[in-house]
Amino acid sequence: MKPTNWISRNVSRLLPAVSAEQKEAPALDKKAQTAIKSGANAERTVDADKRPRSTHVRLKATLGQKDEALSPRVLRRILQELHAIIDPKVSEVEGGRRAQAIAAWYAGATPEHRRDLWLLMSEQFVADPLKVKAAQVQFAAAVGTPEEAVAEVNYRRATVSPRRRVLQRFSVYPGGIEFLVNLRAEMQPSLKQDKRLMALDVEMEYMFSTWFDVGFLDLRRISWDSPASLIEKLIQYEAVHDIKSWADVKNRLDSDRRCYGFFHPRLPGVPLIFVEVALVDEMAGAITPLLDEQAAHADLSRATTAIFYSISNTQTGLRGVSFGDSLIKRVVETLKEEFPKLRIFATLSPIPGFRAWLGKHVGPLIEALNEREKLALGRAVGCEPPGPTDFLAAVDTPLTLTEKSAVRQMLLRCAAHYLGQALVDGKPVDPVARFHLGNGARVERLNWAGDPSGKGLKQSYGLMVNYLYDLRRLDKHRRQLAQGKIPVSKAVEALFIKPT
Incomplete structure (x- = not known):
């Protein structure tokens, strides 16, 4: 039997049975049959092209597809460099130096190349599923026994992904935390379209929640005497009421106003979140008088009310990390110390939705x-x-x-x-x-x-x-x-x- 006949016979067994109605249907001419087959093949090809290949598949490939940024060979090289960051034989300092080298490559990379780095970090550094399953079984069996605590610790350790260690090594070198915050900010628009990045995003949110805990943050007043570079940050990041000029920002930092921000030691020149406060003698009902540059200064000796009229987060990369509650509490405590007559603490807020x-x-x-x-x-x-x-x-x-x-x-x-x-x-x-x-x-x-x-x-x-x-x-x-x-x-x- 010829190979072609054998293939045809065996493939025909996999095809659905033909009904009597289909047998009686008029035969299509060869052109129609060719068109149908071509359309079906094209549709299958389009569907396959729409599905991006995972980095697992790409790393094993020889050639890249036209819509992929990095070739399999370059992808394998970068993955090796990422693994070298967390090599157990190197110190944290050396791991940080290697991480810095990748950050330097990233700075000159195209958006498409950067996206491939995100995918590598998200897909290739997962916890060992076999170890996780074994530890989970041991923990379940140990519940209620003297071994429960040890089993829980082992289970927690098993679920920690190598991705977390990669992020920790980036935090070692100066500028590393800022690099990671900016990387996550850049990644945000891609999350809805590519769920493969979610693992990296959630891991970074978890790490940032620890690194940027309010216990590590400094509350600082921002005034007209602050460095010009810091005041420029207010103009840049004000998200509620746009600052239109230097006269506008000077008015918001005047004697009857206060502005406070949370700062992190590793990002000393950037307020992570800041709040603008007006000190007045009654609850404000309109924003225009508060932003009026020609308005007379309020008499601080009669101020009974602190109006929080603008709160702005500055770092998109810290989405999900909460500062606002602690910021308001700390600012209220600070204001009460400076102005004991203050009794009312309220906002004047937009209703954006x-x-x-x-x-x-x-x-x-x-x-x-x-x-x-x-x-x-x-x-x-x-x-x-x-x-x-x-x-x-x-x-x-x-x-x-x-x-x-x-x-x-x-x-x-x-x-x-x-x-x-x-x-x-x-x-x-x-x-x-x-x-x-x-x-x-x-x-x-x-x-x-x-x-x-x-x-x-x-x-x-x-x-x-x-x-x-x-x-x-x-x-x-x-x-x-x-x-x-x-x-x-x-x-x-x-x-x-x-x-x-």
Whole structure:
């Protein structure tokens, strides 16, 4: 039997059986059959091309594919250099020197080459699965016995990946921690598209949570007398209210203001997070007066209130590492020492997700109004009964709405619902609310036209909110939030839309 006949016969056994209807179907001409086969083969080829090869496959290959940055040969060489960093026969200092050499290569590498390094670190430095499984079995068997503690230690050691040791060696040389923080920041946009990088990202988040523990951070005041390079960092990283000029930043650092940041010894010139504070005699309801460069200085002898009006994280690479809670606590303690008359500590915060959220949820909120409220709203928007489109059109120019306007009142009620009742997975929907409420604050007051800037109107129709840090009730508010109830003031609660 010819080899071709043998192959045809055996392959035919793997094909699905042909039904009677298929047998009776008219035969296709040769051109049609060729076209179908070509299309099927092309589709399979496209599907295969869409799936990127893992570094495990690429390291064993001879040739690279056209969409791969590093050739298999170069990939193997870099992997050897990464393994050399954690060679047990070399000291930490030598390992750090080798890590520094890779960082130097990385500095001149293309984005595609850098991505291949991330993949190597993520896929090639995993814990030994056999050792992990064996240690897990031993630990499970030892639970409740005198050997439990030892078995737990062995299990924990088995689950530690070599990737962690690689990261530790990078931290040895000067500039190594900054290199890793910047590397993770650069990697963030790629995480959604390539889940293979997740192992490296999570490992780095774990390491950074240890290295950047608040116990290792210094709280420093940033003033107009600080180095110009540091003040430039404020301008660069301000994320809430853009700093427009040197006069603007000088106003934010004036005598009636305070600015504090957390600093790490290995990144001494860069604040990891900073907060801007205005010292005033009442709770502020609008950002414009606070940013007014021509406004007179507040009388510090009469200051009773500290308004936190901007908190900015500066390092994307430290995403997931929390500083805010500790920063606010430390700043409050520092301010109380300097100004004993301070009694109120509150924020003046944006509501960044409100406008987008309202566009999706306004319909049910309108339906929850009683008939009298619907009638008043319908008359105000010029359509009875009022619909979501009508309301959103009427509220699109919020600064023109009068205080007694039913549209304005409805917008405030919607904002109260968003901040005080909307939850996802037991947490507030709004990211800023999630931060402050998680720290023990409560939703204190909504402020109409608090931020009339283009950004403020785009985010929240110009609304701003005060979160109050009542130092005696922080723990109570946290417990309340953990039970699925957002702490709010009576004034905000009065705005809630109660279903009829």
